[in-house]
Amino acid sequence: xxxxxxxxxxxxxxxxxxxxxxxxxxxxxxxxxxxxxxxxxxxxxxxxxxxxxxxxxxxxxxxxxxxxxxxxxxxxxxxxxxxxxxxxxxxxxxxxxxxxxxxxxxxxxxxxxxxxxxxxxxxxxxxxxxxxxxxxxxxxxxx
Amino acid sequence: xxxxxxxxxxxxxxxxxxxxxxxxxxxxxxxxxxxxxxxxxxxxxxxxxxxxxxxxxxxxxxxxxxxxxxxxxxxxxxxxxxxxxxxxxxxxxxxxxxxxxxxxxxxxxxxxxxxxxx
Ligand SMILES: Nc1ncnc2c1ncn2[C@@H]1O[C@H](COP(=O)(O)OP(=O)(O)OP(=O)(O)O)[C@@H](O)[C@H]1O
Ligand SMILES: [Mg+2]
Numbered sequence: 001x002x003x004x005x006x007x008x009x010x011x012x013x014x015x016x017x018x019x020x021x022x023x024x025x026x027x028x029x030x031x032x033x034x035x036x037x038x039x040x041x042x043x044x045x046x047x048x049x050x051x052x053x054x055x056x057x058x059x060x061x062x063x064x065x066x067x068x069x070x071x072x073x074x075x076x077x078x079x080x081x082x083x084x085x086x087x088x089x090x091x092x093x094x095x096x097x098x099x100x101x102x103x104x105x106x107x108x109x110x111x112x113x114x115x116x117x118x119x120x121x122x123x124x125x126x127x128x129x130x131x132x133x134x135x136x137x138x139x140x141x142x143x
Numbered sequence: 144x145x146x147x148x149x150x151x152x153x154x155x156x157x158x159x160x161x162x163x164x165x166x167x168x169x170x171x172x173x174x175x176x177x178x179x180x181x182x183x184x185x186x187x188x189x190x191x192x193x194x195x196x197x198x199x200x201x202x203x204x205x206x207x208x209x210x211x212x213x214x215x216x217x218x219x220x221x222x223x224x225x226x227x228x229x230x231x232x233x234x235x236x237x238x239x240x241x242x243x244x245x246x247x248x249x250x251x252x253x254x255x256x257x258x259x260x261x
Contacts, residue, residue: 018223021202028206038208045206046182053178053199103177106195106203111179118183 006030006068012052012077014061017105023064024049027075034068036141043119044073044139050112051077051135057102058082059133072121075137083129091117091125144170145253147211147234150190153248154238156213160225161234167210171256174215174246178203186256192245196220201227210234215242 008030010023028045032038048064055062059081067074084090091113098108117123122138148165151158158165170188175181176195181203190211193200196218204212212228213236214220220235228235238245 018198021199021206025202025205042185042206042208046185049202049206050179050182105197106176106178106193106199109177109179111177111183115179115182 006034006066008064008066008068010064010066012055012062012064012079014056014059017056020053020056021049024052027064027066027073031068031073036073040073040139040141044075044137047116047119047123047137047139048075048077050115051075051137053107054112054135055079055081055133057098057105057107062132071142072138072140076134077137078132078134080132083131083133084125084127085129087125087127144168145249147236149252150211150213150249151236153252154213154236154240154245156236156238159214159220159235159237160229161211161232164210164234167234169211169254172246172249172254173209174242176242182207188256190249190254192242192249194218194242196224198224198227200224201231201233204228204233205231212236213238213245215240215245 031041055077059079062079065076089095093114094110096108096110102108120137121140124136127133147167169190171186172190173181174192189209191209192213192215194216196214211234217239
């Protein structure tokens with residue numbers, strides 16, 4: 001990998017559910033091209049994809065900002081959606097407010113946030129009701 | 144372990160894309176209609192069986208490096224789903240069997256690999 005930092009920005013569109021995941025797919029491609037360990041790519045890809053899907057289904061879309069350095073991959077998914085009233089509850093496996101419609105599309109198991117936690121080295125959830133949510137995910141590359 | 148060609152026979156499945164991957168070896172499986180339940184377990188050489196037929200199934204497989212999908216209960220995915228799978232090099236099968244029977248058949252014929260929780 002080169003020493004320089006790679007920065008990527010994506011708009012996460014909520015209009016069309018079929019395109020959800022394109023940001024994560026793009027990041028996965030970039031990490032593969034940079035020669036990052038496939039197991040670490042898998043961890044960051046799953047975590048980012050969960051956060052991207054959440055922005056689509058719970059917050060009407062948002063933004064992804066990704067920073068790749070030789071030491072780590074940092075993904076920030078932010079939105080201006082409704083916010084999470086109680087982050088502690090939302091982090092519990094199985095806890096979900098997803099509608100039946102969302103469930104029919106394959107989401108709403110209440111496992112997204114726990115999965116993000118499981119696959120990353122650091123995770124930070126900042127959320128304010130009526131303002132939005134910002135999820136920061138970090139995976140270190142040299143540990 | 145089963146080869147994809149054996150899975151096709153066991154499930155009486157149709158190959159929608161990935162005819163060239165019939166020799167791929169599958170060690171573990173996953174059956175679910177909710178994608179985050181799939182993503183809770185990372186395994187190697189996996190077949191994902193699901194009744195969900197939208198592009199997010201292919202996206203989930205892509206993120207998890209899952210190379211083989213099987214749509215169950217006679218569900219037929221749209222052309223866009225098959226195209227996306229083709230683009231990602233993911234083999235897609237379709238069977239009339241319901242999910243439970245599908246998983247049972249694969250398990251009893253030799254796909255017994257377990258995922259790792261944590
Ligand atoms: N970006 C967000 N904006 C608003 N609420 C959110 C956001 N992300 C998560 N939530 C809330 O937290 C709950 C739990 O999220 P989590 O991702 O764990 O489960 P889920 O999205 O409901 O289902 P799954 O991720 O298993 O498909 C959601 O149901 C929702 O109420
Ligand atoms: Mg979620």
